Amino acid sequence: MINSKLPKIWYGGDYNPEQWDDPEIWNEDIRMFKKAGIDIATLNVFSWALNQPDEDTYDFTALDEHINRLYENGIYTCLATSTAAHPAWMARKYPDVLRVDFHGRKRAFGGRHNSCPNSPTYRKYAERMADKLGERYQDHPAVLIWHVSNEYGGYCYCDNCAKAFREWLKKKYGNLQTLNKTWNTRFWGHTFHDWEDIVVPNALSEEGEGNVSAFQGISLDYRRFQSDSLLECYKLEHNMLKKHTPNVPITTNLMGTYPELDYFKWGKEMDVVSWDSYPGIDTPVSLTAMTHDLMRGLKGGQPFMLMEQTPSQQNWQPYNALKRPGVMRLWSYQALAHGADTIMFFQLRRSIGACEKFHGAVIEHVGHENTRVFRETSQLGKEIQKLSDSFIDSRTNARVAIVYDWENRWAIDLSSGPSVSLDYVNEVHKYYAALYERNIPVDMVSVEEDISKYDIVIAPVLYMVKSGYAKKLEAFVENGGTFVTTFFSGIVNEHDLVTLGGYPGELRKLLGLWVEEIDALDPKHHNQIVMKDSWGSLEGSYHCNVLFDIIHVEGAEIVAEYGSEFYKGTPVVTANTYGNGRAIYVGSSGEQQFITGLMRNLCDEKGIEPLMETPNGVEVSERRKDSKSYLFVMNHNETKEELAIETEMLDLLTGKTVRGTVHIEGHGVMILEK
């Protein structure tokens, strides 16, 4: 539990007082922060160049003043290490800090998140900065948490990375023979006879112009290596800070389903997960919910921090819609509902210049509190104060798990064929949405998670089956679990080498079928999932597209068949009894209505009931602590909706008990304690 020093939902966000240099503004900020109920400010995110004007000089006097001024006014600090953008002088003197991009171009100073993770200079100075900060602020009572760097991401393709990649490979494979075999280098004459022959895979070598590769093995390892390289940078700072302040938690802000980093690996190294949530006006609310659950899953269900969200507007979308009245509050509660213990904004005061000047803030350019944004922010701040520590550090109790795997996603994306329209996150989201619609809690889990505690485990497009995972799934089903997977699963091992002997490879026995062929058609082209018998609400026919597995059952029961093409009448959905459980296979990308019905049936069979029956658009999520349950009821519709509350509960937001027929306003929220 991170909140021990400030045992409530932290409320605040990124704050860059150094951009102003004006005591009047700083004082005004304090006044308004208090008014808004803000008690935490993230400082120092981009101050490296300011605090370290040259190699030897460090000057934290301004930072001292900001931390102190805030603390004297009851506002704590989330202290960033400032290493997300190296200073210009460093780029000039030590060009090794500059990345080489995907196209092989050496970059110049500019932007942010621009440092090569294998630059000796960057590593030296980043670690030293953590050392300096740790030393200076180790005893400062204001510092609640460390915020290492910022939104790590991006890959580098420089010579230092190439060198480090070879070392990483030597460590992984030991000898070239193993590497050649694992990468299948006899294909296209790639046999390497010397480690030095290996070059980085980018637009100039294996990866052409996009997210695809001529050699998946090389490219997959390069992603692992780059994710690890940035993680190494994180760990350098983390370890240095830990030396100074063993009891202050450390985090770095992640980015949900961001594709380039294997966050499950990262979660292990962080004291607490934090992330930045930026849904657009058209983002399905279920996708936001899923991403929260995924972030919660990185540390096995431990609460996370909502490190950034915008009070209203973003600036980097094509069309930056305002958050509609009440939506910021609604989405803030949605974060809490899914496991967040903080509500933090980017940003507390809006910049006057440069590319984020049109990104919203608690204090807008107008500078005063008479704005809709400020009113909504301070209303929420007050509510949060009232909630006190009621549900912080509580947990979610899910009987259904959905497997998510970054390496699996990489391998799917990098592969050439069978379809460019296969979108891993989208397929996962379909299954999540089916459960979300029914208010059934879900854990998003890695392939390393212990799944024996779940009743249902769903692994959409489990293309890559890592060593031992098939056994784990078999044991799960053997013991009575329900397992669901889809088309294009069980194809390869963790090296993207095909499991020979028939798809779905290691899952074949468990699923009781063999996939002989995989048809791929333009997604505008639909086939049909025709139910053999009606099953729960499923009956008749549903659309499907993208890929079409041609299935021979080997023990599995046929649930539905294709309705057209030359494989009309052959199985598309099957269920295989295995031990005490069942393994379901969905051989094509079904429309949402089908997947929703399927999930409903499987949950019904397991006696998994909704947290509450609600109208469409009204989400219910639960957190539990000690013996208490907190039901978050959130109306994502603009219109008022009606609910039936069966047992009497206390609405923490109003302090009133509710029961029977209850109305919830458009964009309204209730937190019901039971």
Add this chain to the structure above:
Amino acid sequence: MINSKLPKIWYGGDYNPEQWDDPEIWNEDIRMFKKAGIDIATLNVFSWALNQPDEDTYDFTALDEHINRLYENGIYTCLATSTAAHPAWMARKYPDVLRVDFHGRKRAFGGRHNSCPNSPTYRKYAERMADKLGERYQDHPAVLIWHVSNEYGGYCYCDNCAKAFREWLKKKYGNLQTLNKTWNTRFWGHTFHDWEDIVVPNALSEEGEGNVSAFQGISLDYRRFQSDSLLECYKLEHNMLKKHTPNVPITTNLMGTYPELDYFKWGKEMDVVSWDSYPGIDTPVSLTAMTHDLMRGLKGGQPFMLMEQTPSQQNWQPYNALKRPGVMRLWSYQALAHGADTIMFFQLRRSIGACEKFHGAVIEHVGHENTRVFRETSQLGKEIQKLSDSFIDSRTNARVAIVYDWENRWAIDLSSGPSVSLDYVNEVHKYYAALYERNIPVDMVSVEEDISKYDIVIAPVLYMVKSGYAKKLEAFVENGGTFVTTFFSGIVNEHDLVTLGGYPGELRKLLGLWVEEIDALDPKHHNQIVMKDSWGSLEGSYHCNVLFDIIHVEGAEIVAEYGSEFYKGTPVVTANTYGNGRAIYVGSSGEQQFITGLMRNLCDEKGIEPLMETPNGVEVSERRKDSKSYLFVMNHNETKEELAIETEMLDLLTGKTVRGTVHIEGHGVMILEK
């Protein structure tokens, strides 16, 4: 007045006899030029490599012959300096003349307009070429005007430019502290501690892949610097030529709304503005008219040269439609109507090879005069001879001005958010079109223009309000003027730093309102401008899209309100009485019909009447000289239209007087002297 030596509308165009090397063709050209009434030829545009085969050799004998041959046949020369494409030998020997492009790639020899404006070699040899030409042709009676280089444009990102940029910055800012403050470099850790730390903003540093920047301040200054750098090149040649021929006017051909150069700055340095007009088959005729007016505005209303237009076909459009019969003539008169004193073509004879071989010419590949193109060209030539000096050097008398500002456009384009669909030129054009439709003359003016002479001043999307400009506008309205501006105005100063204290910043008092928020939605999404009361022809509701200012009036009267979204019923159009005048604010991008109605109302109030009431598609424009008025009546429709002429006037094209009900043919033109 440039036309003193040849006091008529000059008629001719680009001519490249050096491409032929064949006296028979040259003689045939002369014969046909005479037949077409051509009296001016632009020579030497791309002859640098020919006239200067190495560092020390200059050979103008061929040029002498061409000038003389033409002159002996009554055809004058517009003499180009040939510096728009450096010779291949220069690129090989002195690679500093080659640009580095936006992606950081050193270019090789090829194309044209390819010289780095900060290349010492280019500057030395370009100036020397001007010197040689000035010296040689200073007393030649054929030379009417100098044509420096050609269509200056494009940016360079080489080390010489970087060095010169730093010098330019030192001169502008004096010290790094000021620069850091002005660029707001504490954002994203950009504080510069040494001038050498500053690098050029391109794809490798601040500007990613498109027309957007992480640091608007840097990018804005780089545009200013590059525009200035090319202007320096122009001035080097201009000054050298002026030394030799103080009485020969000097120009360079501009390109209308070309985004990369701040033409208002350029206009000041040129003796006369000239430009190249290339509307496509789908270009609105009002946009062409606006661009003519903009070019006329570069030197405060002084007549300009139409330096290039195609007789019929272009080659660089995706689909190069022929100009329909009569259209070349019609559009030529449109140029004259808006202030041109020349009609010149690219080109007089069509190339036999290379990339412009499919660009039309007076003499087509067939080589003889029995072509539609030649017949239309020579018909026009004859008409123009008849017009003699009647209206040359006349002026336009507009009571309405529209503000156009290149730096404002750059700042809008470079900014990140709120909408990628905001198109400055398009928004300006909407207001222009509203006046154009009603035959109300407009001046396109810079923010430096004296606006006290106008009744109505319109500044669409005046995002950037430069120092002192708000005061100027206030004085204008105070004194009775009507000012119109739109959403996303008054946001920043000339450094793209936001004016704090509430949008529209410095314009807030004048407009009597505060914009609290700016919503941005996909332009497919429409809101409504709902009139509070009907006003003139405006009543009911109109579409609007792109951006939606959420407005609080502070004294302004509400003209119209939004019809939907959460700001339904709040103001979208307002009018504020200020002193003796009024300031109108249009808070969203209204459909054309709304803007047209609004402009009609404002003109009516000021008693600004159309030059003539005409059917849709019939344009009337006026030029005035001494006490005379010349009304150009142009039928852009393909069909015959009917007009009512109230007072008797002389049609200069027919020599007949007209009055009462008159018919004008499809694509027909009348020039009525009053």
Add this chain to the structure above:
Amino acid sequence: MINSKLPKIWYGGDYNPEQWDDPEIWNEDIRMFKKAGIDIATLNVFSWALNQPDEDTYDFTALDEHINRLYENGIYTCLATSTAAHPAWMARKYPDVLRVDFHGRKRAFGGRHNSCPNSPTYRKYAERMADKLGERYQDHPAVLIWHVSNEYGGYCYCDNCAKAFREWLKKKYGNLQTLNKTWNTRFWGHTFHDWEDIVVPNALSEEGEGNVSAFQGISLDYRRFQSDSLLECYKLEHNMLKKHTPNVPITTNLMGTYPELDYFKWGKEMDVVSWDSYPGIDTPVSLTAMTHDLMRGLKGGQPFMLMEQTPSQQNWQPYNALKRPGVMRLWSYQALAHGADTIMFFQLRRSIGACEKFHGAVIEHVGHENTRVFRETSQLGKEIQKLSDSFIDSRTNARVAIVYDWENRWAIDLSSGPSVSLDYVNEVHKYYAALYERNIPVDMVSVEEDISKYDIVIAPVLYMVKSGYAKKLEAFVENGGTFVTTFFSGIVNEHDLVTLGGYPGELRKLLGLWVEEIDALDPKHHNQIVMKDSWGSLEGSYHCNVLFDIIHVEGAEIVAEYGSEFYKGTPVVTANTYGNGRAIYVGSSGEQQFITGLMRNLCDEKGIEPLMETPNGVEVSERRKDSKSYLFVMNHNETKEELAIETEMLDLLTGKTVRGTVHIEGHGVMILEK
């Protein structure tokens, strides 16, 4: 005739046993190959790095074993030289083997087809490899044919290429004066005074970002040069192999209408043409047929090898559909029908890893024979064995020829204007499809082909008329032939210099018309071809688009006129009697129905009759040997169709005679011997 040693249709394909390193798999492969009737395997395509681990070591023991194992089991070898992908060690030690790409970027090791054709290192080692292989296998009875490199293609822009380009130019033009004149370098100041001034045309010089150029002359020559450079590489190996094995045929696998190489030049250097046919699910079967005919045309009608096709699935299309049941067989016969004497697959066993793991194979990942793909493959293998040598080395007898010219295509693509939508292959295909639909045999011929043997010659979009070709066409028509050409023909000579004096230049007399102007409109815009009189099935009006020639007849008869635009009522289709023949001109891109009707009329006039009257979708193609005719009847529909067979014939596939009303199954095939 290549098949002397194995006098039947060769059946097999690419085989990469070195990827497996597992005797069990190799033995299983043999078992299944035999079962499938496979008698040829292409070996060693990508084994360079394996067989030559460093500069001095060559090790062919594994290759020996594979060849021997196969041969001992009755399977011959198509022996590849492995030079399509250089080893990684070579790239590291001799970077000159790496290409510089179109954007000027030096590439790193990776992918394939990656060697600079002018790299001294590549040429040395590629030739030496051919030497080693030739020496080692010259007496091996298994080797039926040499397969040099693989799918040559791609251009390089490195300094070695630049140097070689200058030498190539010196040889072609002799002196700079001629080069300057031919390239029209006085345009845009490009006069070259030194050979060293000439740089390669790419994104950094003349060619911008796409397939277009500022200087067509330079770019056209660079394509010729690069095509020649790769051909030189081919010839180096070819000649070396020929030294060792004068009697073993040599080929390299081509790629149909692949744009970058002038295959007519290549065909001359190869002993036999071979090519890789990869139609997608939406590729018109007529386009596949046309491409087969084009490949047959490369060596004047000599049979070719189908070197690669997929048994079912590809991996590099956006959507990789399976070949529907029967389609692989159907398309295999289509290849034979159009002149192939082999049916070979890529590939015999599917890869386990890297980018082609999702490309289909005879032996799929499942590894056994119980797959649809294997069943279809082995069924076909058995049929082919039965066919024995019946029609191998037979010829096609066509009275109609369609001209195809790679240089013409390059020149059209590189030109700027008049329309980006002009697609040469598409226009050619329209005419081919018109004949294909009616089962009329066509030869696809180069401009060097003797055309006197044909009745009808069609040259769509004959933009470039090479020296002497107009005379050849005139003689052809003079002697009674029918010639058809279209809009945008006769424009330039082989240097892309316009033929002055009126389009269609050298074809003007033959066609009896003059094209004054060429209108270009967005292809969404249609005009009409309005028949003056009905002619055969042609009557009324047809759509046309893209380009619109404005035609004046000079002796030609007007067949049809435009239906709209200002050239309404002017000719769009004409026919000119010339000597004993007729020259038809189609001035716009007509819809298929018009072209089909036109072709029908012209064939009828010449008494050219269909091989058979068939329902839509049923193709009939003929091969002839000695006095026998083989009619391939192929039903491309999924449904059964009915045919009328007038004379009794033997169906080689069933061994039965057929006559009268006959049914052919969906995707069915008959080979009727007459």
